Amino acid sequence: MRNLKWTPWVIVRETLFYAMLVFVAAVMALPFYWMVVTSLKPDADIFSDPIRWWPQRVTFEHYVQAFTVVPFARYFWNSTVMALLGVVANLILGSLAGYAFARMRFRGREGLFRMKLASLLIPGVVTLIPTFIILRSFPLIGGNDVLGHGGHGLLNTYWAIVLPGAAGAFAVFFMRQFFRTLPDDLMDAARVDGASEWRTFWNIYLPLCGPALATLGIFTFQAGWNVFLWALIVFNDPKMSTVQMGLQSFSFNHQTDYGPLMAASVVVSLPVLIVFLFAQRYFTQSISFTGVKG
Amino acid sequence: MLHSSSAAPTRAAGPPARRSRLLRHEARMAYVFITPAMALFLVFTLLPAVIAFFLSFTDYDILTPIRWVGLANYQRLLTDELFRRGVLNVGFYALLYVPLMIALSLSLGLALNRRRPGMALFRTLFYLPAVTSSIAAATVWSWMFQKDYGVVNQALGTVGIAGPNWLASSDTAMYAIVIVTLWQGLGSNIIIYLAGLSGVPGYLYEAAALDGASPLQQFRYITLPALRTTTFFVVFMSLIGAFQLFDQAYVMTQGGPGYATTTAVYQIYSNGFTQLRMGYASAQAFVLAVAILCVSLLSMRLNRDSGLG
Numbered sequence: 001m002r003n004l005k006w007t008p009w010v011i012v013r014e015t016l017f018y019a020m021l022v023f024v025a026a027v028m029a030l031p032f033y034w035m036v037v038t039s040l041k042p043d044a045d046i047f048s049d050p051i052r053w054w055p056q057r058v059t060f061e062h063y064v065q066a067f068t069v070v071p072f073a074r075y076f077w078n079s080t081v082m083a084l085l086g087v088v089a090n091l092i093l094g095s096l097a098g099y100a101f102a103r104m105r106f107r108g109r110e111g112l113f114r115m116k117l118a119s120l121l122i123p124g125v126v127t128l129i130p131t132f133i134i135l136r137s138f139p140l141i142g143g144n145d146v147l148g149h150g151g152h153g154l155l156n157t158y159w160a161i162v163l164p165g166a167a168g169a170f171a172v173f174f175m176r177q178f179f180r181t182l183p184d185d186l187m188d189a190a191r192v193d194g195a196s197e198w199r200t201f202w203n204i205y206l207p208l209c210g211p212a213l214a215t216l217g218i219f220t221f222q223a224g225w226n227v228f229l230w231a232l233i234v235f236n237d238p239k240m241s242t243v244q245m246g247l248q249s250f251s252f253n254h255q256t257d258y259g260p261l262m263a264a265s266v267v268v269s270l271p272v273l274i275v276f277l278f279a280q281r282y283f284t285q286s287i288s289f290t291g292v293k294g
Numbered sequence: 295m296l297h298s299s300s301a302a303p304t305r306a307a308g309p310p311a312r313r314s315r316l317l318r319h320e321a322r323m324a325y326v327f328i329t330p331a332m333a334l335f336l337v338f339t340l341l342p343a344v345i346a347f348f349l350s351f352t353d354y355d356i357l358t359p360i361r362w363v364g365l366a367n368y369q370r371l372l373t374d375e376l377f378r379r380g381v382l383n384v385g386f387y388a389l390l391y392v393p394l395m396i397a398l399s400l401s402l403g404l405a406l407n408r409r410r411p412g413m414a415l416f417r418t419l420f421y422l423p424a425v426t427s428s429i430a431a432a433t434v435w436s437w438m439f440q441k442d443y444g445v446v447n448q449a450l451g452t453v454g455i456a457g458p459n460w461l462a463s464s465d466t467a468m469y470a471i472v473i474v475t476l477w478q479g480l481g482s483n484i485i486i487y488l489a490g491l492s493g494v495p496g497y498l499y500e501a502a503a504l505d506g507a508s509p510l511q512q513f514r515y516i517t518l519p520a521l522r523t524t525t526f527f528v529v530f531m532s533l534i535g536a537f538q539l540f541d542q543a544y545v546m547t548q549g550g551p552g553y554a555t556t557t558a559v560y561q562i563y564s565n566g567f568t569q570l571r572m573g574y575a576s577a578q579a580f581v582l583a584v585a586i587l588c589v590s591l592l593s594m595r596l597n598r599d600s601g602l603g
Contacts, residue, residue: 051448097331106321130342167331197323226427244429
């Protein structure tokens with residue numbers, strides 16, 4: 001950059017380069033723009049020909065409709081609770097197991113860790129049906145008897161979403177990698193002071209995990225917020241719908257209410273977008289570090 | 295890919311008796327620490343995998359007791375037109391999606407890797423679609439693909455192209471899904487490529503430039519070989535993702551029109567949960583899983599043969 005000589009050829013080349021980037025950026029941003037613009041247009045303007053790229057009149061009626069025609073507030077609450085429970089469970093259970101696999105000595109450590117890791121290789125589609133059956137026939141819950149017959153078990157409860165992913169293999173792997181980077185001396189010092197294993201973990205090592213926990217928390221929240229297929233399977237009570245399922249409720253008999261639908265899409269997209277904008281460094285760093293897609 | 299070194303943390307310890315007591319205590323605590331994670335693994339991964347295998351030899355509709363049918367489900371699979379259609383659709387999708395994904399994310403990664411002002415902003419903009427949910431994205435794109443009021447056809451109209459009825463035509467519906475999933479998947483792969491590019495030592499380019507290598511030659515003989523592992527990873531993840539295509543097909547086209555966008559997972563879902571043929575759906579899931587596993591193992595093998603392990 002410093003040594004760039006502004007010959008005509010360089011000027012043309014750099015202009016083309018930026019024009020290309022701006023074009024791609026426009027394509028990437030277009031759906032967001034179109035979603036927001038449509039959600040703010042009155043019905044008459046949504047279906048205008050030729051198209052209106054810029055809203056003539058701005059109205060918030062579709063946002064009101066989104067929350068009144070459909071119990072969208074309820075869906076929002078459901079998704080928030082389940083995503084947050086998923087985050088808490090993964091942070092606690094993931095760091096406990098990650099710590100043990102990284103820093104404690106016990107028989108079968110490597111074997112057990114590899115077993116846990118192997119779940120990353122099992123495609124989710126294999127476990128769909130059996131996991132559904134397991135949740136449905138959980139003993140003594142949801143009207144089930146000891147053998148798991150009679151009721152609906154954990155189906156239509158938050159647990160149906162939270163439990164199967166409460167200690168994901170990725171969370172354990174991710175925390176283990178992080179704990180391995182921390183120095184041993186801390187542990188020896190703690191030992192000399194007579195600290196218990198639990199105290200060493202909780203008071204000494206865990207507080208050093210701030211960035212790792214933040215990253216894992218962001219990813220887990222995003223994953224939980226975006227659950228769709230699994231929610232479709234374990235929830236048939238409309239009161240349990242998630243926001244992602246809720247988006248479906250704006251179409252009846254092939255007639256779609258685009259205004260409220262786009263308003264709801266904005267509302268569904270906002271939480272993760274806001275988290276992303278505040279934590280984008282964590283996001284991009286951990287993607288290039290772990291290669292995990294958001 | 296995932297190295298788990300067996301080197302235990304080496305720490306000084308006291309005299310033997312005290313040490314073994316300490317070690318026993320440490321091990322006991324470790325088992326307490328890993329119990330929740332391993333219990334969940336048993337109940338929600340290992341047990342389901344075993345049950346899935348068992349179910350695939352049975353007839354089960356939840357309401358009536360399980361009936362053993364041997365290999366009947368697998369036999370039936372061979373003549374199941376719809377499942378074949380779902381697998382073929384996924385294959386066609388992957389054939390379009392994976393090469394386009396590599397080409398686009400590699401070229402955009404290279405572009406953003408140049409030292410120019412504003413690259414951080416473009417990186418953020420390109421990554422933004424990756425954080426939106428596939429459902430919200432598919433919903434918005436369905437609206438954009440509308441024949442008459444859709445922004446896609448309106449934009450095509452300004453350059454004189456009459457756009458098709460994207461989602462209602464069996465010729466174009468899958469292309470629409472490819473566009474949406476590319477839009478959403480690009481961001482993370484660009485970042486993976488940027489990470490890969492940051493590992494290419496700059497002196498290689500300086501030496502090549504001294505030898506008079508053209509930018510194209512530098513790309514061909516330095517950048518591409520250096521990015522082989524990264525490319526392998528992107529191909530691998532994209533393929534596995536492509537095999538499990540569901541969300542977009544469900545929201546945008548419900549598998550249609552006709553069966554133009556029905557996918558393997560879509561078939562498993564509808565067999566298992568709308569028609570309650572759980573045994574049969576398990577056999578389908580198993581076949582798909584084995585296919586995914588084969589692709590994984592094969593590509594890992596190929597990657598090792600290329601000397602990049």
